[in-house]
Amino acid sequence: MTLGQATFLFFVAVAGGALNSVAGGGSFLCFPALLFSGMPPINANATNTAALWPGTAASVAAYRDAIRGHRHILLPVAISGIIGGVIGANILLRIPQATFMRMVPWLLLVATMLFMFSPQITRRVGAFVGEGGAPSRKGLIGGMLVQLVIALYIGFFGAGAGILTMALLAIMGVRSIHSINGLKTVVGAITNGVALLMFMLARVIVWPQAVLMLGGAVLGGYGGAWYAQKLPARYVRWFAITTGLAMSAYFFIRTN
DSSP: HHHHHHHHHHHHHHHHHHHHTTTTHHHHHHHHHHTTTTTHHHHHHHHHHHHHHHHOOOOGOOOOOOTTHHHHHHHHHHHHHHHHHHHHHHHHHHHHHHHHHHHHHHHHHHHHHHHHHHTHHHHHHHHHTTOOOOHHHHHHHHHHHHHHHHHHHHHHHHTTTTHHHHHHHHHHHHOOHHHHHHHHHHHHOOOOOOHHHHHHHHTOOOOOOOOHHHHHHHIIIIIIIIHHHTTHHHHHHHHHHHHHHHHHHHHHHHHH
Protein backbone atom coordinates (compact mmCIF):
# COMPACT_ATOMS: atom_id res chain seq x y z
CA MET A 1 0.00 0.00 0.00
CA THR A 2 1.55 3.28 -1.13
CA LEU A 3 1.16 6.57 0.70
CA GLY A 4 -1.17 7.76 -2.04
CA GLN A 5 -3.36 4.67 -1.72
CA ALA A 6 -3.41 4.97 2.06
CA THR A 7 -4.47 8.62 1.86
CA PHE A 8 -7.14 7.82 -0.71
CA LEU A 9 -8.60 4.91 1.29
CA PHE A 10 -8.58 6.84 4.56
CA PHE A 11 -10.53 9.79 3.19
CA VAL A 12 -12.95 7.53 1.32
CA ALA A 13 -13.58 5.74 4.63
CA VAL A 14 -14.18 9.10 6.35
CA ALA A 15 -16.79 9.90 3.70
CA GLY A 16 -18.25 6.38 3.96
CA GLY A 17 -18.52 6.62 7.75
CA ALA A 18 -20.26 9.98 7.49
CA LEU A 19 -22.60 8.65 4.83
CA ASN A 20 -23.49 5.61 6.94
CA SER A 21 -24.34 7.79 9.93
CA VAL A 22 -26.65 10.05 7.92
CA ALA A 23 -28.24 8.01 5.16
CA GLY A 24 -26.44 4.66 4.87
CA GLY A 25 -24.67 3.53 1.73
CA GLY A 26 -21.06 3.77 2.91
CA SER A 27 -20.22 0.52 1.11
CA PHE A 28 -20.94 2.24 -2.21
CA LEU A 29 -17.77 4.24 -1.55
CA CYS A 30 -15.53 1.90 0.45
CA PHE A 31 -15.86 -1.32 -1.53
CA PRO A 32 -15.13 0.23 -4.96
CA ALA A 33 -12.27 2.24 -3.43
CA LEU A 34 -10.59 -1.00 -2.35
CA LEU A 35 -11.02 -2.37 -5.87
CA PHE A 36 -9.55 0.82 -7.34
CA SER A 37 -6.53 0.38 -5.07
CA GLY A 38 -5.81 -2.93 -6.83
CA MET A 39 -7.21 -5.34 -4.23
CA PRO A 40 -8.83 -8.57 -5.55
CA PRO A 41 -12.65 -8.41 -5.27
CA ILE A 42 -13.18 -11.13 -2.63
CA ASN A 43 -10.46 -9.63 -0.43
CA ALA A 44 -11.96 -6.18 -1.00
CA ASN A 45 -15.40 -7.38 0.11
CA ALA A 46 -13.98 -9.03 3.24
CA THR A 47 -11.83 -5.99 4.05
CA ASN A 48 -14.82 -3.69 3.60
CA THR A 49 -16.79 -5.81 6.08
CA ALA A 50 -13.94 -5.64 8.60
CA ALA A 51 -13.68 -1.86 8.22
CA LEU A 52 -17.38 -1.09 8.63
CA TRP A 53 -18.61 -3.81 11.02
CA PRO A 54 -17.37 -2.19 14.28
CA GLY A 55 -19.50 0.87 13.62
CA THR A 56 -22.62 -1.28 13.30
CA ALA A 57 -21.73 -3.34 16.35
CA ALA A 58 -21.12 -0.21 18.42
CA SER A 59 -24.62 1.10 17.65
CA VAL A 60 -26.31 -2.03 19.07
CA ALA A 61 -26.08 -0.71 22.63
CA ALA A 62 -28.11 2.35 21.69
CA TYR A 63 -31.08 0.11 20.82
CA ARG A 64 -31.15 -2.06 23.94
CA ASP A 65 -34.37 -0.46 25.21
CA ALA A 66 -36.06 -0.58 21.81
CA ILE A 67 -35.52 -4.32 21.37
CA ARG A 68 -36.58 -5.26 24.89
CA GLY A 69 -39.71 -7.39 24.72
CA HIS A 70 -38.94 -8.77 21.26
CA ARG A 71 -36.69 -11.68 22.17
CA HIS A 72 -39.30 -14.14 20.88
CA ILE A 73 -38.55 -12.73 17.41
CA LEU A 74 -34.90 -11.75 17.87
CA LEU A 75 -33.67 -15.22 18.83
CA PRO A 76 -35.02 -17.20 15.84
CA VAL A 77 -34.18 -14.42 13.37
CA ALA A 78 -30.66 -14.17 14.82
CA ILE A 79 -30.23 -17.93 14.46
CA SER A 80 -31.22 -17.62 10.80
CA GLY A 81 -28.76 -14.76 10.51
CA ILE A 82 -25.91 -16.88 11.86
CA ILE A 83 -26.67 -19.81 9.56
CA GLY A 84 -27.20 -17.60 6.50
CA GLY A 85 -24.10 -15.54 7.23
CA VAL A 86 -21.95 -18.67 7.41
CA ILE A 87 -23.41 -20.05 4.17
CA GLY A 88 -23.07 -16.74 2.31
CA ALA A 89 -19.49 -16.20 3.43
CA ASN A 90 -18.57 -19.77 2.51
CA ILE A 91 -20.02 -19.34 -0.98
CA LEU A 92 -18.03 -16.13 -1.41
CA LEU A 93 -14.82 -17.81 -0.28
CA ARG A 94 -15.30 -20.77 -2.63
CA ILE A 95 -15.95 -18.97 -5.91
CA PRO A 96 -13.09 -17.75 -8.13
CA GLN A 97 -12.06 -14.09 -7.90
CA ALA A 98 -12.88 -13.59 -11.60
CA THR A 99 -16.40 -14.97 -11.14
CA PHE A 100 -17.10 -12.66 -8.21
CA MET A 101 -15.68 -9.72 -10.17
CA ARG A 102 -18.25 -10.36 -12.92
CA MET A 103 -20.97 -10.32 -10.25
CA VAL A 104 -19.79 -7.03 -8.71
CA PRO A 105 -21.70 -4.64 -11.03
CA TRP A 106 -24.93 -6.60 -10.56
CA LEU A 107 -24.51 -6.69 -6.79
CA LEU A 108 -23.81 -2.95 -6.69
CA LEU A 109 -26.82 -2.26 -8.90
CA VAL A 110 -29.17 -4.37 -6.75
CA ALA A 111 -27.87 -2.70 -3.58
CA THR A 112 -28.30 0.75 -5.14
CA MET A 113 -31.87 -0.05 -6.21
CA LEU A 114 -32.72 -1.22 -2.69
CA PHE A 115 -31.25 1.99 -1.29
CA MET A 116 -33.00 4.15 -3.90
CA PHE A 117 -36.43 2.68 -3.16
CA SER A 118 -35.92 2.39 0.59
CA PRO A 119 -38.37 5.29 1.35
CA GLN A 120 -41.14 3.48 -0.52
CA ILE A 121 -40.28 0.21 1.23
CA THR A 122 -40.19 2.03 4.57
CA ARG A 123 -43.65 3.48 3.92
CA ARG A 124 -44.92 -0.03 3.26
CA VAL A 125 -43.24 -1.06 6.51
CA GLY A 126 -45.11 1.74 8.23
CA ALA A 127 -48.37 0.32 6.95
CA PHE A 128 -47.67 -2.86 8.90
CA VAL A 129 -46.49 -1.13 12.06
CA GLY A 130 -49.30 -1.00 14.56
CA GLU A 131 -51.34 -3.65 12.80
CA GLY A 132 -49.28 -6.71 13.62
CA GLY A 133 -49.17 -8.93 16.63
CA ALA A 134 -47.08 -11.83 17.82
CA PRO A 135 -46.43 -14.07 14.81
CA SER A 136 -47.89 -17.55 14.72
CA ARG A 137 -45.57 -20.55 14.78
CA LYS A 138 -45.93 -20.86 11.00
CA GLY A 139 -45.28 -17.12 10.62
CA LEU A 140 -42.19 -17.39 12.79
CA ILE A 141 -40.85 -20.32 10.77
CA GLY A 142 -41.59 -18.49 7.53
CA GLY A 143 -39.83 -15.38 8.84
CA MET A 144 -36.80 -17.46 9.77
CA LEU A 145 -36.61 -18.91 6.27
CA VAL A 146 -36.87 -15.49 4.63
CA GLN A 147 -34.23 -14.08 6.98
CA LEU A 148 -32.02 -17.05 6.14
CA VAL A 149 -32.04 -15.94 2.49
CA ILE A 150 -31.42 -12.30 3.46
CA ALA A 151 -28.57 -13.37 5.74
CA LEU A 152 -27.04 -15.46 2.96
CA TYR A 153 -26.92 -12.30 0.84
CA ILE A 154 -25.42 -10.36 3.77
CA GLY A 155 -22.67 -12.94 4.19
CA PHE A 156 -22.00 -12.92 0.46
CA PHE A 157 -22.15 -9.16 -0.18
CA GLY A 158 -24.65 -7.42 2.06
CA ALA A 159 -25.05 -3.84 0.86
CA GLY A 160 -28.70 -2.74 1.01
CA ALA A 161 -29.91 -5.80 2.93
CA GLY A 162 -30.99 -3.85 6.01
CA ILE A 163 -34.14 -2.54 4.34
CA LEU A 164 -35.21 -6.13 3.56
CA THR A 165 -34.79 -7.12 7.20
CA MET A 166 -36.85 -4.09 8.27
CA ALA A 167 -39.72 -5.10 5.98
CA LEU A 168 -39.60 -8.68 7.23
CA LEU A 169 -39.69 -7.63 10.89
CA ALA A 170 -42.70 -5.41 10.28
CA ILE A 171 -44.55 -8.24 8.55
CA MET A 172 -43.69 -10.47 11.52
CA GLY A 173 -45.58 -8.08 13.80
CA VAL A 174 -43.02 -5.71 15.33
CA ARG A 175 -45.02 -2.55 15.99
CA SER A 176 -42.48 0.18 16.75
CA ILE A 177 -40.27 1.56 13.99
CA HIS A 178 -37.56 2.08 16.64
CA SER A 179 -37.79 -1.59 17.57
CA ILE A 180 -37.59 -2.51 13.89
CA ASN A 181 -34.45 -0.42 13.48
CA GLY A 182 -32.97 -1.88 16.65
CA LEU A 183 -33.66 -5.50 15.72
CA LYS A 184 -32.37 -4.87 12.19
CA THR A 185 -29.15 -3.44 13.63
CA VAL A 186 -28.65 -6.36 16.02
CA VAL A 187 -29.35 -8.99 13.37
CA GLY A 188 -27.09 -7.17 10.89
CA ALA A 189 -24.27 -6.97 13.43
CA ILE A 190 -24.61 -10.68 14.23
CA THR A 191 -24.77 -11.78 10.59
CA ASN A 192 -21.89 -9.58 9.47
CA GLY A 193 -19.95 -10.61 12.57
CA VAL A 194 -20.25 -14.29 11.66
CA ALA A 195 -19.22 -13.53 8.07
CA LEU A 196 -16.30 -11.47 9.39
CA LEU A 197 -15.17 -14.42 11.52
CA MET A 198 -15.26 -16.66 8.44
CA PHE A 199 -13.18 -14.12 6.51
CA MET A 200 -10.68 -13.93 9.37
CA LEU A 201 -10.31 -17.72 9.51
CA ALA A 202 -9.84 -17.82 5.73
CA ARG A 203 -7.25 -15.00 5.99
CA VAL A 204 -8.74 -13.00 3.14
CA ILE A 205 -8.91 -9.68 5.04
CA VAL A 206 -6.11 -7.26 4.18
CA TRP A 207 -5.57 -5.87 7.67
CA PRO A 208 -3.48 -2.73 7.02
CA GLN A 209 -6.22 -1.35 4.75
CA ALA A 210 -8.97 -2.61 7.07
CA VAL A 211 -7.52 -0.91 10.16
CA LEU A 212 -6.80 2.28 8.21
CA MET A 213 -10.35 2.43 6.88
CA LEU A 214 -11.81 1.53 10.26
CA GLY A 215 -10.13 4.63 11.70
CA GLY A 216 -11.43 6.74 8.84
CA ALA A 217 -14.97 5.35 9.18
CA VAL A 218 -15.01 6.08 12.93
CA LEU A 219 -13.78 9.62 12.29
CA GLY A 220 -16.39 10.08 9.58
CA GLY A 221 -19.16 8.63 11.72
CA TYR A 222 -18.47 10.84 14.72
CA GLY A 223 -16.99 13.94 13.12
CA GLY A 224 -17.78 14.08 9.44
CA ALA A 225 -21.44 13.32 10.09
CA TRP A 226 -21.76 16.65 11.91
CA TYR A 227 -20.91 18.44 8.67
CA ALA A 228 -22.89 16.06 6.50
CA GLN A 229 -26.04 16.77 8.51
CA LYS A 230 -25.77 20.43 7.57
CA LEU A 231 -26.85 19.35 4.10
CA PRO A 232 -30.46 18.43 3.34
CA ALA A 233 -30.89 14.67 3.80
CA ARG A 234 -32.10 14.24 0.23
CA TYR A 235 -28.78 15.59 -1.10
CA VAL A 236 -26.84 13.06 0.96
CA ARG A 237 -29.13 10.24 -0.19
CA TRP A 238 -28.84 11.18 -3.84
CA PHE A 239 -25.08 11.43 -3.53
CA ALA A 240 -25.04 7.81 -2.33
CA ILE A 241 -27.44 6.73 -5.09
CA THR A 242 -25.48 8.56 -7.81
CA THR A 243 -22.26 7.01 -6.53
CA GLY A 244 -23.80 3.53 -6.52
CA LEU A 245 -25.13 3.90 -10.06
CA ALA A 246 -21.83 5.33 -11.30
CA MET A 247 -19.86 2.49 -9.70
CA SER A 248 -22.27 -0.06 -11.18
CA ALA A 249 -21.86 1.44 -14.65
CA TYR A 250 -18.08 1.58 -14.30
CA PHE A 251 -17.79 -2.08 -13.30
CA PHE A 252 -20.24 -3.16 -16.01
CA ILE A 253 -17.92 -1.54 -18.56
CA ARG A 254 -14.79 -2.89 -16.85
CA THR A 255 -15.99 -6.49 -16.73
CA ASN A 256 -17.27 -6.59 -20.32
